[in-house]
Amino acid sequence: MKELKKYRCTLIELLVVIAIIAILAGMLLPALQQARRRGKYITCVNNYGSIGKAYQQYCEDNKNMIMPYWNGGASTKSTGCWFSEGLNVTGKAGGDHGMMAPYLGTRINRIIGGWRYPNTYPQYRQKSQFMCPERERGEFPGFTGSALHFNGQNNYHSAVKLSISKVRVPSRHAAIMESRNNTQPDPNHETKLSIAYPHPSLMCNVLMLGGNVMSIPRGKIPTDAKQNFWWPYSDSRNTW
Numbered sequence: 001m002k003e004l005k006k007y008r009c010t011l012i013e014l015l016v017v018i019a020i021i022a023i024l025a026g027m028l029l030p031a032l033q034q035a036r037r038r039g040k041y042i043t044c045v046n047n048y049g050s051i052g053k054a055y056q057q058y059c060e061d062n063k064n065m066i067m068p069y070w071n072g073g074a075s076t077k078s079t080g081c082w083f084s085e086g087l088n089v090t091g092k093a094g095g096d097h098g099m100m101a102p103y104l105g106t107r108i109n110r111i112i113g114g115w116r117y118p119n120t121y122p123q124y125r126q127k128s129q130f131m132c133p134e135r136e137r138g139e140f141p142g143f144t145g146s147a148l149h150f151n152g153q154n155n156y157h158s159a160v161k162l163s164i165s166k167v168r169v170p171s172r173h174a175a176i177m178e179s180r181n182n183t184q185p186d187p188n189h190e191t192k193l194s195i196a197y198p199h200p201s202l203m204c205n206v207l208m209l210g211g212n213v214m215s216i217p218r219g220k221i222p223t224d225a226k227q228n229f230w231w232p233y234s235d236s237r238n239t240w
Contacts, residue, residue, distance in 0.1 A: 040133040041199055047130040048176070048205050048213045051112065051151065054103035055175060056211045059164060066167075066209070066232060067175075069158040069184065071099060082153050085110050085128060104130075113151035113178075132178070134199055152179025152194070155186035156225075156232055164209055167232050171210035172240070174229050178204050187223045187230060195221055 058067055072078030080088075084098035086109035096109040104112075110126045130151070154174050167173050177195060179185040185194040195204055195218055203215045209232075220240075222229045228236040 037134070037200060041201075041203075044132040044134065044199075045205055045213055045215065047113065047132070048151075048207050050104070051100070051130060051176060052207045052211045052213060054100040055207065057103045058100055064164050066157050066160050066162050066164060067099060067153075068160060069153060073159045083112055083151070085112055085130075111151075132199075132205075151176050152185040154230060154232070155184035156230055158184060160232060162232055166234060167209055168228050168234060168236050169210075169238050171208050171212050172228055172238065173209040173232060173236075174206050175209045177206040187225045 055067060059065060067082055069082055070078035071080040075081070080097040080099045082099050084096045085101055085104060085106035086096040086098050087101040087107040088097035088109075098104070098106065098112070100112070101107065106129070108126060110128050112128055113130045113132065114128045153176055157175070164170055177185060179194050202218050204218050204221065206214050206216055206221075208214060222240040224237070224240075225231060226235075226237055227240045228238040229240050231237075
């Protein structure tokens with residue numbers, strides 16, 4: 001009987017220990033999930049930092065001019081585009097040569113920061129090494145299409161020929177940002193604004209023309225096209 005009583009006490013103690021561990025695990029799990037999410041967010045910011053360095057190097061090598069969408073004004077007249085990680089030196093118009101590829105150290109034809117692309121463009125179906133890790137599962141509120149672009153160039157840079165020195169406050173002027181279903185986000189595209197909700201906190205990472213990366217709440221991104229956030233010219237408003 002004494003041995004049985006001792007065994008029962010030990011079993012009760014074991015159950016108490018298991019209960020305590022379960023409670024602690026329940027308390028720690030949200031913290032661990034938050035830390036993991038924070039780590040992915042930091043990785044995304046670092047990716048933008050790498051893209052920012054490549055962007056700045058390209059501009060410095062091209063008389064400090066803002067990087068255009070195509071280097072010839074249109075795909076049929078260009079040998080390079082901003083959004084590809086491919087390194088194509090054939091010189092053919094409409095090629096997949098990425099203007100930042102030499103600075104990023106990439107050679108594969110894929111969208112910078114992209115996750116997947118429609119079957120009509122198989123050359124872009126590979127995941128980018130700069131994609132946001134939080135987009136791995138493809139969660140994209142409000143998105144119903146089959147292509148995602150996580151880095152979109154400011155639409156007002158499409159064919160602009162303007163020196164960065166002419167832009168009001170480059171450190172607050174968006175160059176490349178997280179966008180939805182379009183590589184040229186602007187406040188007039190789609191449903192007023194094509195910026196995505198790429199993070200659970202609804203924060204959007206934006207590479208500024210000055211080379212700095214800003215994390216901005218989506219609700220605070222200006223919808224006024226003439227704000228310095230979007231508009232690269234000297235008559236822009238710098239009040240956002």
